[in-house]
Amino acid sequence: MNRKKLLISFALISLGxxxxxxxxxxxxxxxxxxxxxxxxxxxxxxxxxTAFGAIFMYIYAFNQLVIGVLVERFGGLRIIxxxxxxxxxxxxxxxxxxxxxxxxxxxxxxGLGGSMFYLSLxxxxxxxxxxxxxxxAISIMLFVGYAGGxxxxxxxxxxxxxxxxREILIVLAGITAVAALIFYILTKQIQIPAIxxxxxxxxxxxxxxxxxxxxxxxxxxxxxxxxxxxVIQAILGxxxxxxxxxxxTSDSAMVLSVMAVIAAxxxxxxxxxxxxxxxxxxxxxxxxxxxxxGCLLCICICLLMxxxxxxxxxxxxxLAGNASLTSILVPVLHLTNRKMVSGTAVSIMNFxxxxxxxxxxTISGFLLNLFEPVKNGNVIVYSNLSYxxxxxxxxxxxxxxxxxxxxLSNRY
Numbered sequence: 001m002n003r004k005k006l007l008i009s010f011a012l013i014s015l016g017x018x019x020x021x022x023x024x025x026x027x028x029x030x031x032x033x034x035x036x037x038x039x040x041x042x043x044x045x046x047x048x049x050t051a052f053g054a055i056f057m058y059i060y061a062f063n064q065l066v067i068g069v070l071v072e073r074f075g076g077l078r079i080i081x082x083x084x085x086x087x088x089x090x091x092x093x094x095x096x097x098x099x100x101x102x103x104x105x106x107x108x109x110x111g112l113g114g115s116m117f118y119l120s121l122x123x124x125x126x127x128x129x130x131x132x133x134x135x136x137a138i139s140i141m142l143f144v145g146y147a148g149g150x151x152x153x154x155x156x157x158x159x160x161x162x163x164x165x166r167e168i169l170i171v172l173a174g175i176t177a178v179a180a181l182i183f184y185i186l187t188k189q190i191q192i193p194a195i196x197x198x199x200x201x202x203x204x205x206x207x208x209x210x211x212x213x214x215x216x217x218x219x220x221x222x223x224x225x226x227x228x229x230x231v232i233q234a235i236l237g238x239x240x241x242x243x244x245x246x247x248x249t250s251d252s253a254m255v256l257s258v259m260a261v262i263a264a265x266x267x268x269x270x271x272x273x274x275x276x277x278x279x280x281x282x283x284x285x286x287x288x289x290x291x292x293x294g295c296l297l298c299i300c301i302c303l304l305m306x307x308x309x310x311x312x313x314x315x316x317x318x319l320a321g322n323a324s325l326t327s328i329l330v331p332v333l334h335l336t337n338r339k340m341v342s343g344t345a346v347s348i349m350n351f352x353x354x355x356x357x358x359x360x361x362t363i364s365g366f367l368l369n370l371f372e373p374v375k376n377g378n379v380i381v382y383s384n385l386s387y388x389x390x391x392x393x394x395x396x397x398x399x400x401x402x403x404x405x406x407x408l409s410n411r412y
Contacts, residue, residue: 083116
């Protein structure tokens with residue numbers, strides 16, 4: 001690869017990482033950081049607000065099952081460009097309207113566009129980075145993505161002191177659109193590989209993966225573990241800390257940003273600790289399920305006893321670190337599946353991750369409405385009973401998670 005092409009390729013990858021950053025920002029910021037503002041402006045109950053997050057997750061999840069095939073067929077650069085255009089359109093459409101149907105459609109676009117970057121970037125990085133640097137390059141890409149989640153809470157809330165949330169999102173949409181235009185111009189400076197028309201969607205790899213009982217148990221454990229933590233981070237954690245723990249908006253946003261930092265760091269920490277214990281990965285996963293169970297039990301006790309303690313924020317951070325298990329789960333999938341279907345197994349796991357977040361987000365919205373909330377000025381505050389219904393459901397799910405974890409074979 002000549003110097004000019006290499007520089008352009010790195011520029012394209014850098015822009016792709018920027019899109020990945022914005023996709024993660026959107027995934028966390030809406031509705032998490034602006035839950036109260038959306039509720040106040042749109043005059044909607046909780047299920048309609050949590051739907052903004054759930055819609056994104058559903059679209060993102062389903063796309064994980066097909067995006068790998070699209071990347072192989074059309075190449076990473078084409079998919080990144082398509083994703084950037086769709087993401088820019090969705091992020092612009094959402095803040096310029098108060099029509100609920102259009103706002104939901106905008107979230108569909110954001111979820112669709114946001115789902116196109118992860119696998120595309122991995123393919124393009126693999127093509128222009130030496131094998132010895134591949135792991136480092138992927139780590140940098142992931143960190144940039146996680147940084148979007150960090151920016152979606154405390155920095156976003158801080159910026160709202162100077163601009164409205166709508167204005168901030170419009171500015172970010174404009175940056176995304178300009179970056180997409182630059183990306184398109186740069187792609188014209190290099191020769192993109194031809195479309196591989198031999199690559200087609202096949203059901204056989206999915207059947208082979210799902211036929212294996214160990215895979216089904218692993219997916220069940222993983223989606224519960226990730227889903228509980230992520231729905232707290234992306235949808236209702238900030239609102240809960242403000243309603244029950246009576247935290248200030250800036251403090252609750254900071255907790256959620258710290259959760260994102262911990263999630264970013266602990267994929268490396270968990271893998272390193274697991275390696276210190278001779279890579280007994282499944283035993284590590286079983287311990288993780290017990291930690292989830294314990295944290296949710298403590299939160300439910302606090303709700304039952306009306307213990308409004310900031311220690312709950314610590315439990316949230318523990319859940320964030322405990323759910324950062326991709327660096328352990330992916331090797332387990334590669335060890336327990338044939339090479340020809342290991343990529344499909346990872347795609348299915350990603351699908352399970354975000355589908356569970358969407359389902360839990362939807363359920364949480366309805367559970368919050370089980371009991372009548374009270375109004376504190378313009379802010380709707382949900383009762384202990386509402387949150388007990390939500391976290392009680394999460395607790396029961398953690399029991400199922402622990403049951404599935406204990407059925408995993410200790411050989412891996």
